[in-house]
Amino acid sequence: MKTGETVKSFEKNIKQDINMLEYPLWMQDEKLVSKLENDIGFIWKDREGYEYRCGYKPPTKLDAIFLFYLLYKSQKEGWKEEIELSRYEILKNCGFRSIRPVDYRRLEDSLERWKMVGVRYHGSFYDGKKYITLSFGIIDTWKLEEESKKLYIRFNREWLTRIKNSTYFKYLDFDKIKALRSPLAVRLYEILIKNFQNREEWRIEVTKLAEKIPMKKKYPSHIITKIKTAINRINEHTDLKINLEVEKFKNKTILMFCKGKKRHHDHLLESLIKLLPPSERKKQTLIEAIKRALDRHDEEFVRRNILYANEKVKKPGSYRIFLIKALKEDWAREWWEDNIAQATMFPDMEEVLDEEKRLRIKVEECLKKLSEREIAELRAQALSELPEDLKDEPSLVRMQMRFILRRKLFEEKRT
CATH class of the missing domain: 1.10.8 (Helicase, Ruva Protein; domain 3)
Structure with missing residues (x-):
């Protein structure tokens, strides 16, 4: 974000420092969170020098939505360090329609989660000029007044000031973030917003992206399936239009995110x-x-x-x-x-079908050489490429697996 970027005309536009989009303030995978919790809380470290600690339950997507609204409220009121508002106002603006006692309790639990979060950037926080080491919390204190049921929330001064004075920032549309719904889509949106600074394409190895999100890592094909679904949501619900291309090499898979139309x-x-x-x-x-x-x-x-x-x-x-x-x-x-196996049905396409026949023979040879793990990855990729109503058809899954191998062989031949 360049210095002096003007606020867009959206009703609930939120300024956010890009460092806090690049590195997570919340966790999108609740199953992963439960596995990383220990006796002293939750600790997660990024390979690039970011450390995330939570002495209570780590915030998830719903907690991120709550925090975005609270940040918007502070920003709207002149970047107040302490804000006063009702629980009803927060829940209503965060998408709750019929509000129940359990929803009030969940909001209070969310505030406690944010109070227990601390982050540290080990030489990885970019202040617009250089990288620095920095540590801060999110919410210092909160209280609920019993008679009025008003909430009083005091933000961490360092956290709020860093956002207020940031020259390395983006404006986020609160309503569009809510519309994404999917935790992975919201987290991926944060990462893409940062990485499309002054560029039209961004490449990253698939397992490195899974670590950055972070998300539970299985096979690359499993990760790609989830990322594709998240990209579809981003394209549908935000102004950011992304095309995802997958580049497969011998020992790694690269994801290339491109702004605009598909190439x-x-x-x-x-x-x-x-x-x-x-x-x-x-x-x-x-x-x-x-x-x-x-x-x-x-x-x-x-x-x-x-x-x-x-x-x-x-x-x-x-x-x-x-x-x-x-x-x-x-x-x-x-x-x-x-009819895929009946090559003779296209008498006027002899040259093309001869090539198809050679590819099919090579595909069968490749299939026989695959390990169990490679077959599992291939099957997962095939399922990711099939429409939902065809995924339960074993014959179509097997056919799609062969299509993928054929495509790979075709690409190798071209290169």
Whole structure:
């Protein structure tokens, strides 16, 4: 954030220092939290020199929403170090519709969680000019007045002042953060806001991102599945529009987050256009339809619908309309499952199908060489790429696993 950035016109815009977006003030994975708790509370350390301690239950997403509202309240009232407000006001503005006694107790528990949080940046806090070592809490004290039921909350002065005077900050729309709902989506949104400072792309190794969030680490394919779902929520509910691309290498997987529209690799688009009948390959409306389909789906979705159109369209002049509709509604789904092995059904595509046959043979050879762990990762990735209503179909899962291997072989050949 550059010095002097003006406040946007949103009703509940919250200023936040970017250091506090990069490193977590709350934990999105409650199961992970329970595993890391010990006799002296909860301790979590980032590899880059950030230490997070909580002497009580660590704050989670709901607690983050409460804190965002309290920070907004302080900011609105001239950055007051101590604010006074009702429990009802907090709960109502944080999305609670019918407020019950248990909700009041949860809010009070949240304040206690924040009072017990302390963070330390070991030479990792950027103040806009240099990296410094810094330690502070979030809330120093809070009390509930019995008669009026008013809450009095005093923030940690260092924490609040750092945000108030920060020249390295972003404004967050409180209502959009609430709309994300998913803890992972909110946490990922915080990280992306920071890492899209003055850049259009950001790359990170998948397990390093899982550590930074932090989230429970399984296989890379499991992490990618969750990240994709979170990105969809961010794209739907915020002004930040992100495309996620996965780059797989021998010993690591890189996630590339790109702002704006999805990029189409020339070689991928070229390979799909070659599947079209020669008379259709230069039609711009078809090329644009393929690009739009790639924005929403993977390569195999587009490929099967092109091959389906090649098989079904007999009437001259109707190919373009047929394929565009097929790409919109996935007409090829059932047909593809029944006919993928029948190479002879495309007599006018001999060159393409010879290549498909060679790839299928290589895929089967690769499958036989995979370890149990590699098969489990492959299956998880296949499930992540299938629509929800097809994940219970074993034959489709196996087919998708083969598609993934074929895609990998195709990419290796191109490089």
